[in-house]
Amino acid sequence: MTRFALTVEFDGRPFMGWQRQDHGPSVQQAIEDATFAVTGERTAVHAAGRTDAGVHGAAMRAHLDITKPITAFRLGEALNARLRPNPVAILACEEVADDWHARFTCTGRAYEYRIVNRRAPLTWEKGLAWQVAQPLDAAAMHAAAQLLIGQHDFTTFRSAHCQSASPLKSLDVLNVTRSGDRIEVVAEARSFLHHQVRSMVGCLALVGLGRWSIADMGDALAAADRARLGLNAPPDGLFFMHARYPD
C-alpha cells in the first residue's frame, strides 16, 4: 500500500460540496470514481477540509491509499484523464509517509473570499465571486476584521450543523484589501468552524455597507450567539487556497 497526497483544484459550481453525498455529485466522489477507473480499487479520499456546495478549491490537499503499484506521476495523469469532464484537476500527486493525513496532519488552512463591488452583474465570474452592488468601505471592513483576530468563541459565526467539538478557534489572519472594484478577504487559521469564513465575510459586508459599525462586529463576536449573525455570504466567492503541513 502506498499513500499519495493530492493537490486538487475544483470549480464548486456543479457539486454539492467536497464530501460524498447521497443526493448529488461531490468532489470526493468524482476523485474516488476516477481512482476506481484507474486502479480498480475502491478507496476513500480524505481532504484537509470539507467545503460547502458552490465553494471552490484552488489547492485543496487530500490523500488516498493505493495497493496496486503505480508511480505518483502516472496516478496524477491517469486521474486527470478519468476526471474529465468534471471541473476537477489534480495539480500535484506525490508519495507520502503512511501516517501523513491530509486532515489530521494539517496545521493551517487559508481561504480567500472574492467580492466584486459594482452595479453591473457578473459575466464569466458568475458563481466565482459575490457581486455587491452598493459601495463597500474596505478600510472599515478591514478594521472590523481585526477584532476577530486571536482566540475566541466563534459561535456567532458557526453553522447550526457544525460538527466541531468546540466553538473556540484561533484566527490568525483576516485581511480585507481592495483593488479597483475587487475586494479580497484572506482568512488563515489552524482550522475553521463550519460556515465561519462565509459568516465573517457576511458581517464584514454589513460593516462595509455602513449598516453595522465596527463596534457592532465586536459585540456580535462577544455575544457568542448565532442569532446575532448579521449575514452569511453566499458560497460563490469562497476559495480554499491552501493547507499547511509540518515541513
Add this chain to the structure above:
Amino acid sequence: MTRFALTVEFDGRPFMGWQRQDHGPSVQQAIEDATFAVTGERTAVHAAGRTDAGVHGAAMRAHLDITKPITAFRLGEALNARLRPNPVAILACEEVADDWHARFTCTGRAYEYRIVNRRAPLTWEKGLAWQVAQPLDAAAMHAAAQLLIGQHDFTTFRSAHCQSASPLKSLDVLNVTRSGDRIEVVAEARSFLHHQVRSMVGCLALVGLGRWSIADMGDALAAADRARLGLNAPPDGLFFMHARYPD
C-alpha cells in the same frame, strides 16, 4: 436623438462572436434586443472591435443612438436587467457627442491573452484561458515578440477572412510575462488584423516550446505569407481589454 457610449464586459463562450450572425447568438444581438426591450427602438450597436466566437470582452466600447428621452444611468441599469441571463454586462453608460464613434474615433486597442502552462486541465477557467501542457519559455517568447513591434506587413498573422484594406499594421506593445504557471501576453496597437493576436500568440507558443527559434519568428513575419503561420492560438484565452479615445 442621444448617443450613448457603453463599456461592455462579456463572456464569449456562448456567443458566435461580437457581430450579429444569422446562425447563432452574438453579443451585438443580445445588446440590441435588450435595447429594444427597454426603449422599443431597433437601433444598431457599434463596437470598437469585432471579436471571434469564444473571445471575451473585459471592457469593450460600443455606442448606440436612442430617440426616447432616458438618462445614461437609467439606460445602463435597464440594459443590465434585460440582458439577463446572457453573460453580458454594461459596466458604464455615458452620453457622448453625436460624432463620437466607438470604432472610428478609437485610436488604440489592447488585448490580453491568458495561457495556463501546466499539465493539469483547467477547471473554472475552462474556456477562459489556453492550457498548454508542455513547459513554455516565457523569456524566449518575449524576445521573439519584440521582433513584431513596429510597422510591418502582418499577412502571415492575418486570417483569410480579414476585411482590412491593408495588411500593414503598426504594433506598439507585445509583452509576455510569467507569474507562476500563468503566462500573459499583452498586445496594443491602433488596430489589428483579423486573427492577428491569436496568430501571433500561437507562433510565440511555438517559440516557447522550442519548436521555433526566435529567428524563425522574424522569418515568418518577413515572409508575409499566411502559409508560414505556425499555429493559431484558440479563442479561449483572448480578452479585449480596452479601447483608447482622444481625451
